[in-house]
Amino acid sequence: MAREPVVGILAIQGDFEAHASALSRLGARSVRVRRDRDLDAVDAIVLPGGETTTIAKGLERVGLYDALETFARSGRPVLGTCAGAVLLAREVENHPVRSLGLIDAVAVRNAYGSQVDSFSVTADGELENLRCIFIRAPQLRRPGPDLEVLARVDGWPVLVRQKNVVAATFHPELTDDTRVHSLLLDSIPAR
Numbered sequence: 001m002a003r004e005p006v007v008g009i010l011a012i013q014g015d016f017e018a019h020a021s022a023l024s025r026l027g028a029r030s031v032r033v034r035r036d037r038d039l040d041a042v043d044a045i046v047l048p049g050g051e052t053t054t055i056a057k058g059l060e061r062v063g064l065y066d067a068l069e070t071f072a073r074s075g076r077p078v079l080g081t082c083a084g085a086v087l088l089a090r091e092v093e094n095h096p097v098r099s100l101g102l103i104d105a106v107a108v109r110n111a112y113g114s115q116v117d118s119f120s121v122t123a124d125g126e127l128e129n130l131r132c133i134f135i136r137a138p139q140l141r142r143p144g145p146d147l148e149v150l151a152r153v154d155g156w157p158v159l160v161r162q163k164n165v166v167a168a169t170f171h172p173e174l175t176d177d178t179r180v181h182s183l184l185l186d187s188i189p190a191r
C-alpha cells in the first residue's frame with residue numbers, strides 16, 4: 001500500500017494546527033517547514049494565513065523564496081490560504097511584498113476595507129455550499145487566462161487553481177469542510 005502523504009505547512013507564522021487537523025482527517029501527515037531542506041521530505045505544501053509582511057520577511061531571512069518556487073515548478077502541489085494566497089500572486093498591488101508569481105493574478109491586501117475584519121459567506125461555484133471565512137482578506141484581481149476560478153464571492157475569485165497551485169483568499173482550515181485541502185492532496189502525483 002502507498003504510504004500516507006506528507007504535507008509541509010510553512011511554519012514561519014500562521015496556523016499550523018488547524019491545517020494539520022484538516023489534513024489528518026483526510027489521512028495525511030503534516031510537518032513544519034522552516035527551511036529549504038524541510039521541503040525534501042514533503043509531497044505538498046500549505047502556505048497558511050497570517051500577516052503577509054511578517055511571513056515575507058521570514059521567507060527572505062531563511063532563504064525560502066527560491067526553494068518554494070523550485071518546489072512548485074517541479075509539479076508538487078501548493079495551497080496558499082489568505083496571506084498564503086497573496087504570496088502566490090504574480091504581483092501584490094498595495095503594501096507590496098515579494099511574491100512567488102505562481103498564480104496569474106494581482107493580490108490586493110485587506111481588500112474588504114479596514115472596517116471589515118472578518119465575515120463568512122457561501123461562495124458560488126462548482127463546490128456546493130462552500131462556506132468561506134474571510135479574515136482581513138485579500139482579493140485576487142486581473143486573473144490571467146491560465147487561472148481556473150473554482151469559486152467566487154460577489155463576482156471576485158476566492159478559490160483559484162493554476163496547474164498544481166491552489167489559492168484561497170479565505171480560511172478553509174477554520175470550517176469542517178475539507179474539500180479545499182482535498183484539492184491539494186488529490187493532485188499529489190501517484191507514488
Ligand code: GLN
Nearest residue numbers: 049050051052082083136
Ligand atoms: N490581511 C493580511 C495580510 O495581507 C492577511 C490576513 C490573513 O491571512 N488572514 O497580511
